[in-house]
Amino acid sequence: MRRILPFLIVAVGLLALAFAVLPIDRPFSDPPRAMDTRLGLDLRGGLRGEYQVIATDDQPVTAEILATTRSIIEQRVNATGLSEPIVQTQGTNRISVEIPGVENVDQVRALIGSTGRLDFVPVPAESSQSVVDGAPLPAGMDATPLFSGDEISVAEPGFSNLGEPEVRFTLKETGARLFAEFTSQAAPTRQRFAIVLDEVVVSAPAVNDPIPNGTGRISGNFTVEEMNNLVTVLKYGALPLEINEVGFSQVSATLGQSFLEQSLVAGAIGLGLVCLFMLLHYRLPGAVAIIALIYYSVVMLALFRFIPVTLTLAGVAAAVLSVGMAVDANVLIFERTKEELRAGKTVSAAVEAGFNRAWSSIFDSNVSSLITGAILYYFGSPIIKGFALVLILGVLVSMFTALTLSREILRWVVRQPWSRRAAFFGVREDEFTIAAPPIRGRSREASARV
């Protein structure tokens, strides 16, 4: 084990460096995608919406309905060609949508939020005057639809002779038959039928001629965006239940960019100062701690890219904070080492004792951090989850680095003749006991027990 450890450390370090720097494809991904550092919406700009599925008296929100709603919304968003949307279910009746870098926010919101229930409703002659575009059907009118949007097999965007956007559709067999029957019976009286989308009349044309082949067009006063939205909604079907937007936020890409730059600059300055402090206060062990810190940072970055962890503002803060924890493990060890030196131990014995005695503090305190981290991760909201994940990774990696890398390097260093100077360890000359020349075969465990 002792022989293997240095190789393990180097191997992990090299692997992490490769993951952190090289453009490697993400393993087990189909199609292959490059590993990249993922940034949250607050750091790259984008929109996040949260929607609640609304139960009706006779239809509670089941897991199945939630899943269906999620996948329909996902298909709708994907159809817009926006990159990397994340559509997730939250709890028992909510769905969150995150889309980075959106420009036309209102269109996307309308697309996600519309139930997409399209009804073809014959208008009785007596109600003919009261059906108005852009308003719901008049109260008291028989709103039984002839058929609904699920009878549409193909929907395409198009433009009318006047150049206005319209949606062209082809009906399935049943729909086409019903439509043919209705139109042939309605044509003589020029009866109207209303195309109703989510209970608002889009248009209510009068039937001029029978339509036997099940094709038609919907022309409201569409904008091009509205037309495209309608085509998308018809393509993927109506949501099983209505949804309401309960939370929404949007951050512009420039704001995200400036957040990112600010936190990177702040993090770099902070880290630089920490390194300076460690070097001035702890001298040689401080230098070892800095190497450990760099190693720690590379491993963390590699993990962020590998898992992948989506970095948000809170995540960056957690990363900076966990640097504090990584340093803490080293501080604990070095303070203890100093104490042991002052108590008259030789350098190598003091280093061993420093690691061994500090271990119980490091373990207990880090486990308590892991406990809070786990609770945060399990019960927290998405922002808190991201923070918790970074914190948990930080604690684990910092424990690993302190106990393997720092220890191995320091062991090696104190075996070198040039390192045996009191000033290197931040203690006075008279507190410093130079180690007896290492005796071959003497086990380190024995020296640690001094």
Next chain:
Amino acid sequence: MFDIIGKRRWFYVFSLLITVPGIIAILLTFLPGARMGLQFSIDYTGGTIWEVHFQGDTPSAAEVREVLVEQGLPDSSVAITTAGERQYVLIRTEEIGLQEQASATPPPSASPSGSPEPSGSPAPSASPAANASPEPSPSPGLIVPTEGELGELASALQQRFGSIDEVRQESSVGPIISQEVITGAMILIVLGSLGILLWMTFRFGDFRMGAAAVAALVHDVVVVLGIFAILGTLFGLQIDALFVTAMLTVIGFSVHDTIVVFDRVRENRIRHAGEPFSAIVNHSLLQTLGRSVNTSLVVLITLASLLLFGGDAIRSFIFALLIGIVSGTYSSIFNASALLVDWHEWSERRRQQAFVQSRAGG
């Protein structure tokens, strides 16, 4: 040797000097009518934040507020923010612009909310009719852009100050989310404390150590909340969604510190068995003082640089962390260990009394 434990009364007093005004300020929050105590951001109260840039000259906050009042949003705040050369108008209002609201506002489609019954009802069972939902919302969706109240506000602003050419951020939080954030936060803090209490009791084999650590942790939570309540009353410093995260980090850090001290107490109790408990604790405190101060210093350095250079969005979060870490270091050195000693001596005395009584009785 410096006697920390012997002076523990003074350290208790110092803690009280901060926590008592803090608690009073926190309690002011519950005073109806007065806008004092903790100031909650829209993450908790629900509301809308909207930050925009005008193509022409940036209007003054007072001018924008006039428009807001005209729009029926008198309880709004307006701030002018700067990023580089550009000036933005940051508007905070009650919650507007969410779809359910949006659909209720535009006059043309307003009728079904008045008459929920007939809107779409005699529909066959296959169609999930809307009339059972709390607010029948005929989401106009594709036909009318869902701009709602925010859209009206936008056009009113543009009429007066010229066109808006950039929306920097927009955020609306409905009452459902905000309620969840509050209960979630409380549950997280209670669960976190419980987990720590259990872990420490298990590892140190002493419930008193766990309880003292949790007492120090509660102290830190109260200090941070109290300072935010005081500064909230005086300067309107707000508590946002990240505050919970800060609180939990503070809890973790406070316990981190306390564990390091208690770990040394555990070790010294065995080594120096027979010495008075207060001496053992004091000795342990002095031994770990260097580490406690240095670690806090390292974290404070990184936090200070985040506070100075990290930008507005996380400033209040970092500030909460900063107070919490200082308080956490203080409480683990001066409160947790002192409490442990007091508790220990108290149960010692009780045991002696019981012993004396049992002798006198027998």
